[in-house]
Amino acid sequence: MMLDLVVSKNTIPAMTDDSINRVRALENLILEKPQTDIATTHSLHSGVYTRTIMIPAGVVLTGALIKIPTTLIVLGDTTVYIGDQARSLVGYNVLAASANRKQAFVAHTDTYITMIFKTDAKTVEEAEEQFTDEFARLSSRYPDALNNFIITGEQ
Numbered sequence: 239m240m241l242d243l244v245v246s247k248n249t250i251p252a253m254t255d256d257s258i259n260r261v262r263a264l265e266n267l268i269l270e271k272p273q274t275d276i277a278t279t280h281s282l283h284s285g286v287y288t289r290t291i292m293i294p295a296g297v298v299l300t301g302a303l304i305k306i307p308t309t310l311i312v313l314g315d316t317t318v319y320i321g322d323q324a325r326s327l328v329g330y331n332v333l334a335a336s337a338n339r340k341q342a343f344v345a346h347t348d349t350y351i352t353m354i355f356k357t358d359a360k361t362v363e364e365a366e367e368q369f370t371d372e373f374a375r376l377s378s379r380y381p382d383a384l385n386n387f388i389i390t391g392e393q
Contacts, residue, residue, distance in 0.1 A: 248331065248332060248333050248334065249333060249334045249335070249336070250310065250318075250320050250333050250334070250335040250336060250339055250341070251320070251321055251336050251339075252336040252337060252338040252339060253320075253321055253338060253339045253340060254321070254322075256322075257319075257321050257322055257340075258303065258338075258339075258340045260319075261300055261319060261340045261341070261342045262300075262340070264298075264300060264319075264342050265300040265342075268298055268299075268300060274294060274297050274299075275377075275382075275384055276291050276292070276293065276299070276377050276384070277291065277292065277384035277385070277386065278290070278291050278376075278377065278378040278383070278384070278385050278386070279291075279385075279386040279387075279388070280362045280365070280378070280385065280386070280387050280388065280389075281387075281388040281389075282357070282359065282360070282361075282362065282365065282388070282389045282390070283388065283389075283390045283392055284390070284392050284393060285356055285357060285358065285393055286354060286355070286356060286357065287354070287355055287356075287357045287359060287362075287365040287368075287369075288352060288353070288354050289352065289353045289354075289365075289378075290350060290351065290352040290353075291350070291351055292348055292349065292350050292351075293314075293316070293343055293345040293348070293349045293350075293351065294345060294348055295345050295346060295347050295348050295349075296345065296346075297344075297345050298342065298343070298344050298345075299342070299343045299345070300340065300341070300342045300343075301340060301341045301342075301343075302340065302369075302370040302372040302373070302375060302376060303338070303339070303340045303370055303371065303372055304335070304337065304338070304339050304340070304353075304369055304370055305337055305338065305369065305370060305371060306337050306355060306368065306369050307334070307335065307336055307337050307355070308335050308353045308354060308355040308369065309332065309333070309334060309335065309353070309354040309355070310332075310333040310335040310351065310352070310353055310354075311330070311331065311332050311333070311350075311351070311352040311354070312327050312330075312331045312333065312349065312350070312351050312352075313329070313330050313331070313349065313350040313351075314327075314328075314345060314346075314347050314348060314349025314350060315327075315328045315329075315345075315346040315347040315349065316343050316344060316345050316346060316347075316349040317343070317344045317346070318341055318342070318343050318344075319341060319342040319343075320339075320341070335353075353369070355368075355369060361389075362378070362385075362387065362389070366378070366379070
């Protein structure tokens, strides 16, 4: 039996340099405003890194430039900038997200975002450095960061 490949709307494609630069411009504007603390829950288990954040309602957040493909799970009501368009995500969404993307989110309700990828990392820092070259700018790296860790050591 052969399975057909199904192309789904539940994807986030790679972004063009122009689209990434638009998110960077928004990011620069956001950084001029007071920042909201965002807690991060990290899990390293069985060769999989999982990173979850909650964006409070009313917050605009830009993410790091992601350099690898990941699975992204979004729960809430948010508008996300994907490529050259804004897309509404409501409820529970599982998205196959390509490498070379930098998202911007506007949370209309408290919105949970979980990123998942296969890794050989042994530490959260190694995993962060696998998915982005902008790791030093991640909120989880700030001195007063709110981090929760689940590291089982199981492979």
